[in-house]
Amino acid sequence: MIQIAKPLIEKEEEQAVLNVLKSGVIAQGPKTEEFERNFAEYCNAKYAVAVNSGTAALHLALMAMDIKEGDEIITTPFSFIASANCILYVGAKPVFADIDEKTFNISPESIIEKITDKTKAIIPVHLYGQPCDMKDIMKIAEDHHLLILEDACQAHGAEYENKRVGSFGDAAAFSFYPTKNMTTSEGGMITTNSKEIAEKAKIFRNHGQIKRYYHEFLGYNLRMTDICAAIGIEQLKKLDKFTQKRIENAQYLSDKLKNIKGIEVPYVAGNVKHVFHQYTIKIENGKRDEINKKLNDAGIGTGIHYPIPINDQPFYKKMDYNADETPAAREMAKNVLSLPIHPSVTRENLDYIAEKLREILK
Ligand SMILES: Cc1ncc(COP(=O)(O)O)c(C=O)c1O
Structure with a gap:
């Protein structure tokens, strides 16, 4: 895995x-x-x-x-x-x-x-x-x-x-x-x-x-x-090294994934250094959960950050909140999927993730 x-x-x-x-x-x-x-x-x-x-x-x-x-x-x-x-x-x-x-x-x-x-x-x-x-x-x-x-x-x-x-x-x-x-x-x-x-x-x-x-x-x-x-x-002494590896892994994966139809790779604003705590893609409407399961079955760990907006959480709904007022957040909660790019992930792992995603989305 x-x-x-x-x-x-x-x-x-x-x-x-x-x-x-x-x-x-x-x-x-x-x-x-x-x-x-x-x-x-x-x-x-x-x-x-x-x-x-x-x-x-x-x-x-x-x-x-x-x-x-x-x-x-x-x-x-x-x-x-x-x-x-x-x-x-x-x-x-x-x-x-x-x-x-x-x-x-x-x-x-x-x-x-x-x-x-x-x-x-x-x-x-x-x-x-x-x-x-x-x-x-x-x-x-x-x-x-x-x-x-x-x-x-x-x-x-x-x-x-x-x-x-x-x-x-x-x-x-x-x-x-x-x-x-x-x-x-x-x-x-x-x-x-x-x-x-x-x-x-x-x-x-x-x-x-x-x-x-x-x-x-x-x-x-x-x-x-x-x-x-x-x-x-x-850990702080090693943070910059860890971050560099995350950024390199993210760039490598984005290069491999950017032409696959049905997914969108992470956008990085021009004036920031994004440290890729998560590498999160957007998946075409309605397909996220199925793709997620197939990746997990293929031995690829994933994360959904986050499946429910905070204002739609049961505890917040009891306080009369809901995500009707934040439609973009509600939409993204349905479509995002995080893939592994942490410093221990290798080039071979990234090639395998890209290959599986391409196969699943074909
Ligand atoms: C955005 C954000 N805020 C707050 C927290 C809370 O941090 P902790 O889990 O260390 O309490 C986390 C971490 O889980 C987080 O990702």
């Missing part, structure tokens, strides 16, 4: 974990601080705050940005559910804008239509590793006095106009889940240029404690362990 995702853990990560285990400091400690420094520098952000998941990073960032009940936050329904759930965690209201069918990312025009006098922030998601249209989104935020939280959980190292994601907005959230472009097992990171947001996030991740056993705020335990941070430090 050619897997759809595979973490690349090598001797450096093993040794780093062993060193932490032997050190005796196995919860949050010096390795977490070192990882935060390195990650902030990588993203050209002033501060980074490590947490135990991407979801925690989104949640804490919204808390630190002072988002609360009554506020409306605009995001995309075509994402992993955490992009919207974090808004509910702080008691605010998710408002869904539609997507651009070429990039799958949130559409700036649709954001404008959704702004009300309650809107406080926008959460653009750099889906599949392709940065959102940040110039337009930043301009909208500036014109309407809105905050921006980038959901960069799929976009480590991605660039928009030669600038890395993670430092455009007021804050950004990254995930280090094992399927991501780099991993810590479970883990996440907030990056920000705001000292205040970074300090608040650090307090909220540690039970609202401002000095030992003195709790000024309601907080949580969302800390990263040094075991995870030690893996992250080694």
